Amino acid sequence: MKRRTFLVGTGAAAATAVIGSPIALAQRNPNELIWADQLPGGLDPHALFDVPMQGYMVNVYDTLYAYEGNPPKLVPWLATGHTVSEDGLTWTFKLNDNVKFHDGSALTAEDVVWSFQRLLGIKRGAASAFLPVLDPANVTAPDKTTVVFKLKHAYVPFLSAVPLVAILNRRVIEPNVKDNDWGTAWLASNSAGSGVYVLDPETYRPVQQADLKRNPNHFKGWGHNASPVELVRRRNISETTTRINALIKGEIDATDSYLPTDQVERVMKSKTATVSQDESMRVMVLRMNNRKAPFDNVNYRQALSHAFNYKGFISGVLKDYAVRNAGPIPANLWGAPKDLPPYDYNLDKAKELLAKAKAEGAPIDRPIEIHIQQHLAQTTQAAQILQQDLRRIGVTLNIIPNLWPQLVSSTAKPETTPDMWVHWVSTYFVDPENWIGQMYDSSFHGTWKASCWYKNEKVDKLLQEARRLSDQAKRTALYEEASRIIVAEAADIWIYNTIELRGLSNRVKGFQFTPVGSGANFRIISTTG
Amino acid sequence: MTLFILRRLLLALPALFGLLVLTFVMLRVLPHDPSAALAGENATPEQIAAVRKAYGFDEPVWKQFVIYVGQVARADLGNSIISNRPVTSDIAWRLPATIELTFVALLFAALVGIPLGTMAAVWHNSPFDHLMRIVTVGGLAIASFWFAIILQIVFSMDLGWLPLRSRYPEGLPPPTDITGLYLVDSLLTLRFDKFWAAFQHIIMPAFTLSLGGLASIARFTRAGVLETMQKDFVHYAEAAGYARKRIIWVYVLRNSVVAATTQIGLLFGALVSSAVAVEAIFDWPGVGSYAVSAILTSDYKAVLAVTLVIGVIYAIVNIVVDVVHAMLDPRVAENP
Numbered sequence: 121m122k123r124r125t126f127l128v129g130t131g132a133a134a135a136t137a138v139i140g141s142p143i144a145l146a147q148r149n150p151n152e153l154i155w156a157d158q159l160p161g162g163l164d165p166h167a168l169f170d171v172p173m174q175g176y177m178v179n180v181y182d183t184l185y186a187y188e189g190n191p192p193k194l195v196p197w198l199a200t201g202h203t204v205s206e207d208g209l210t211w212t213f214k215l216n217d218n219v220k221f222h223d224g225s226a227l228t229a230e231d232v233v234w235s236f237q238r239l240l241g242i243k244r245g246a247a248s249a250f251l252p253v254l255d256p257a258n259v260t261a262p263d264k265t266t267v268v269f270k271l272k273h274a275y276v277p278f279l280s281a282v283p284l285v286a287i288l289n290r291r292v293i294e295p296n297v298k299d300n301d302w303g304t305a306w307l308a309s310n311s312a313g314s315g316v317y318v319l320d321p322e323t324y325r326p327v328q329q330a331d332l333k334r335n336p337n338h339f340k341g342w343g344h345n346a347s348p349v350e351l352v353r354r355r356n357i358s359e360t361t362t363r364i365n366a367l368i369k370g371e372i373d374a375t376d377s378y379l380p381t382d383q384v385e386r387v388m389k390s391k392t393a394t395v396s397q398d399e400s401m402r403v404m405v406l407r408m409n410n411r412k413a414p415f416d417n418v419n420y421r422q423a424l425s426h427a428f429n430y431k432g433f434i435s436g437v438l439k440d441y442a443v444r445n446a447g448p449i450p451a452n453l454w455g456a457p458k459d460l461p462p463y464d465y466n467l468d469k470a471k472e473l474l475a476k477a478k479a480e481g482a483p484i485d486r487p488i489e490i491h492i493q494q495h496l497a498q499t500t501q502a503a504q505i506l507q508q509d510l511r512r513i514g515v516t517l518n519i520i521p522n523l524w525p526q527l528v529s530s531t532a533k534p535e536t537t538p539d540m541w542v543h544w545v546s547t548y549f550v551d552p553e554n555w556i557g558q559m560y561d562s563s564f565h566g567t568w569k570a571s572c573w574y575k576n577e578k579v580d581k582l583l584q585e586a587r588r589l590s591d592q593a594k595r596t597a598l599y600e601e602a603s604r605i606i607v608a609e610a611a612d613i614w615i616y617n618t619i620e621l622r623g624l625s626n627r628v629k630g631f632q633f634t635p636v637g638s639g640a641n642f643r644i645i646s647t648t649g
Numbered sequence: 650m651t652l653f654i655l656r657r658l659l660l661a662l663p664a665l666f667g668l669l670v671l672t673f674v675m676l677r678v679l680p681h682d683p684s685a686a687l688a689g690e691n692a693t694p695e696q697i698a699a700v701r702k703a704y705g706f707d708e709p710v711w712k713q714f715v716i717y718v719g720q721v722a723r724a725d726l727g728n729s730i731i732s733n734r735p736v737t738s739d740i741a742w743r744l745p746a747t748i749e750l751t752f753v754a755l756l757f758a759a760l761v762g763i764p765l766g767t768m769a770a771v772w773h774n775s776p777f778d779h780l781m782r783i784v785t786v787g788g789l790a791i792a793s794f795w796f797a798i799i800l801q802i803v804f805s806m807d808l809g810w811l812p813l814r815s816r817y818p819e820g821l822p823p824p825t826d827i828t829g830l831y832l833v834d835s836l837l838t839l840r841f842d843k844f845w846a847a848f849q850h851i852i853m854p855a856f857t858l859s860l861g862g863l864a865s866i867a868r869f870t871r872a873g874v875l876e877t878m879q880k881d882f883v884h885y886a887e888a889a890g891y892a893r894k895r896i897i898w899v900y901v902l903r904n905s906v907v908a909a910t911t912q913i914g915l916l917f918g919a920l921v922s923s924a925v926a927v928e929a930i931f932d933w934p935g936v937g938s939y940a941v942s943a944i945l946t947s948d949y950k951a952v953l954a955v956t957l958v959i960g961v962i963y964a965i966v967n968i969v970v971d972v973v974h975a976m977l978d979p980r981v982a983e984n985p
Binding site for chain 2: 148149152154161162164167168169243244245246247248249251304305308309325326327328329353355357358359361362365366368369371495523524525526528529531532558564566567568569
């Protein structure tokens with residue numbers, strides 16, 4: 121055989137082998153799930169608290185109470201129930217006595233006490249929800265199954281916030297404490313919980329991947345799920361197109377829950393996957409810095425509220441995968457007034473209001489800025505839509521690309537807070553306090569949620585009163601009244617409540633959405649094929 | 650030659666220090682303060698101040714820099730401020746993936762680019778040369794993310810010939826870790842099945858990444874070969890009756906290879922840094938995707954570390970290129 125013939129033959133054979141043989145993908149184990157959603161930045165549930173952490177925590181850790189279903193219901197979890205003293209200060213939780221951590225040791229009231237003390241000691245993540253009302257010394261365990269919290273003052277949303285706190289195994293963490301760090305460095309790549317799944321730390325690669333194995337000894341048992349998932353491969357596929365292609369191709373079982381709306385139809389048309397569409401509790405807000413002129417003028421803020429093309433944005437850009445929200449509280453949560461009319465898109469009215477603002481001395485000719493989160497396309501789209509319409513009524517809006525950490529830092533003072541910025545308020549806990557309470561009570565000034573620097577003494581009083589009352593009907597009335605005032609004064613521009621769009625493979629059965637954790641509750645999921 | 654190599658190594662140090670200063674200053678002087686985001690939901694200004702103090706962000710920038718340089722000198726790149734893990738271990742896991750991808754891309758670019766460039770020079774101003782010009786300009790101009798998506802749609806989604814994403818099939822144990830380079834490790838352990846699986850996964854990302862380099866090498870080789878073909882020794886060889894193929898593929902190409910070597914060396918550094926987009930699209934677990942995540946979260950220790958590591962790779966490759974250059978042309982070592 122001539123050398124050339126040999127080379128050509130070998131090359132052709134190799135090429136045929138490469139392109140001619142369909143890839144033998146790794147066989148999908150029927151009890152394995154590949155969940156391609158964002159992983160939290162680290163794995164310590166007390167050091168970080170955000171939406172990706174919720175999705176991790178709900179599986180690896182247990183909490184005293186937990187959220188289930190949509191609309192979410194607060195159900196006893198590690199606790200069998202609780203009582204509150206008449207003055208609303210003393211909260212007593214009774215615990216299940218059959219709970220075991222992943223290492224087989226018993227979970228007792230002491231572990232709950234230590235976990236809360238750790239959270240309050242680290243002062244990160246979800247600690248802010250408790251620091252104003254709870255001293256570490258005031259969490260006690262009179263016996264193995266009783267935990268008592270003595271609050272500094274009555275705070276009814278306390279129970280709603282309890283699911284933010286993962287209960288950790290002190291015996292596993294303490295040997296790994298270095299320099300009084302509460303074991304944060306170690307727990308950033310390990311787990312010490314009792315949850316339905318156990319982290320396999322060998323597989324953990326920050327930002328990229330982590331495998332979770334089923335905990336067959338979970339105290340809730342597995343009777344509810346005849347075919348539970350044995351292994352969950354958490355994968356972070358950063359590129360949206362790749363994520364969607366992988367879903368359609370059957371390489372993964374779930375995407376994140378914020379699919380671009382223009383991709384929904386494509387996934388729905390595929391034979392392999394579908395899109396779960398669930399109204400969440402996540403409000404998109406264009407913040408306005410009420411302290412800076414001309415935003416300190418109510419007519420100016422109202423003018424801007426009338427200058428946003430809500431329908432164009434929701435129908436045109438989001439293809440109606442969002443629900444118009446009139447005020448700060450998600451419309452599907454109690455406390456949001458059902459009859460509150462949202463601002464309409466009306467440029468004539470906006471012009472009139474601008475003229476009024478000008479007559480009152482507001483410097484309406486000042487070019488204003490809106491800061492967007494540059495990696496979140498929707499923030500750019502919303503800003504561009506507003507920019508176009510404001511130009512038509514003579515207001516110059518400059519769009520400034522920015523990132524979340526910088527934006528959060530800038531909101532510490534009114535003078536550094538941008539004129540406007542765009543973000544969402546997700547469900548950290550299910551209570552109007554999570555939205556209206558922390559966004560518009562002036563005692564929260566200096567935090568990103570209260571970055572509009574709105575101040576109205578009557579609203580402050582209404583919100584403070586609502587935190588103290590245990591009667592939900594009375595609380596509802598207070599939140600509704602506060603909402604009406606805040607919306608009338610156009611403290612911000614509220615756009616929509618999110619419909620979460622999660623791509624799911626047809627293999628996935630039993631998926632149930634809950635705003636806390638966005639449905640990443642693997643305990644109830646099973647797979648077929 | 651030893652003196653030459655030492656001199657090159659010493660020259661690289663100030664360049665790397667300069668890179669460190671520049672990156673540090675850019676990250677710390679610009680308003681990039683992650684403290685508020687780290688302090689968590691609804692953190693009060695006091696809590697944020699406590700985080701700032703804990704991470705030393707409240708110290709003067711010069712002091713932070715001195716501390717950081719001290720750490721780097723001890724090969725400690727610090728802990729990620731987001732994940733709280735040593736940045737070195739996170740990068741160590743990812744770096745082989747990026748290096749492997751870049752090497753394969755470069756190999757492909759050289760193996761295809763040099764012959765194409767040579768043929769374009771031999772048949773210059775022919776329809777083949779014009780076609781090559783279009784292809785190479787296209788290769789330089791084409792957006793890699795667009796090209797990557799087209800490849801995915803055609804070869805993975807429609808034809809099913811190649812895997813869509815990742816470095817290795819999900820659920821299969823990767824080759825035994827020796828170098829961290831899957832292709833090399835699978836060959837070293839004689840696991841050809843694993844080599845095959847890893848090879849299939851690298852084809853599309855490496856081809857996408859190689860496109861710009863391939864075009865560049867082809868253009869460079871064409872120019873080099875054209876120039877060499879005008880040299881007297883080529884005319885003498887032709888006059889002496891040597892076969893044209895032998896003249897071109899042996900004598901001309903050998904004399905044009907010096908410029909190409911330099912170009913390939915420079916491309917390696919460029920490819921490492923431009924792997925970011927390709928890694929993102931093919932879900933390739935390299936340092937690029939890590940860097941993007943670090944930038945978005947203002948994880949400045951991780952950003953600094955990635956920049957420094959890429960800088961070191963760049964410097965090493967440049968030194969290697971200089972040495973190879975000097976070996977090919979001893980005049981370079983004599984007159985550095």
